[in-house]
Amino acid sequence: MSIQDQFAQAQADSKNLPERPDNMTLLKIYALFKQGSSGDANGERPGMTDFVARAKFDAWAELKGTSQEAAMQQYIDLIEDLKNAG
Template sequence: MSLQDQFEQAVAESKNLPERPDNLTLLKLYALYKQASSGDAAGERPGMTDFVARAKWDAWDALKGTAQEAAMQQYIDLVEELKAQ
């Protein structure tokens, strides 16, 4: 199974975890997903009044320079950890 296939499977499995992850873990999943699927953060940083969008963008931007394959593997590993809890 290719890394892309494993990543897509992990994305599907992330929607059916036994417990909803905490907000920091959800942000990490979001950021790894965006980095793996789109590369480095793009566009303007959302304004101070949009707290959720700003937190998501900042989490994604923190991964700048991470290779898409590395982000995929980290996402897969994190989903596996969450499934085991």
């Protein structure tokens, strides 16, 4: 199974986790997904009044320079850990 196939499977699995992850883990999931699917963060950083979008953007921006394949693998590993924690 290719890394893209595993990434797609992990994305599907993320919707059926045994329990909802905490906010920091959700940010990490989001950031790894964005880095794995889109590469480095781009666009403008959301304004200070949009706390959620700003936090998501910052989490994604922290992964700058991480290859898409490495981010995919980290995403897959994180989702697997969360699936098995339940």
